[in-house]
Amino acid sequence: MRPLLVPFAIAGFATGAGAQSGTTTPAMTCAQARGIVASQGAAVLRTGPATYDLYVRDGSFCVLQETARPAWVKTADVAQCSVGGVCRPVEIDNGR
DSSP, rough: OOOOHHHHHHHHHTTTTHHTTTTGGGGOOOOHHHHHHHHSSSSEEEEEETTEEEEESSSGGTTHHHHHHHEEESSSSSSSSEEEEEEEEOOOOOOO
């Protein structure tokens, strides 16, 4: 995990995502998963028994040199629920 994102991950588990401990996105509705990210701005969501990621409401929750890319997760009611984004490095076009 990127060092600057640790506070977000901890905050995610300590708040809404923590309330969902043991619950993965496939057990949530799309509205529940989307609501966690929207209300917290950034939250770690478990997408499977051993998989998770930091999902963000928008790019303002990413560190310098990163941008938010759209992200979808599987939920109980929607196969591809748009929950916000995930922070990924900015790709610089160097004219090639």
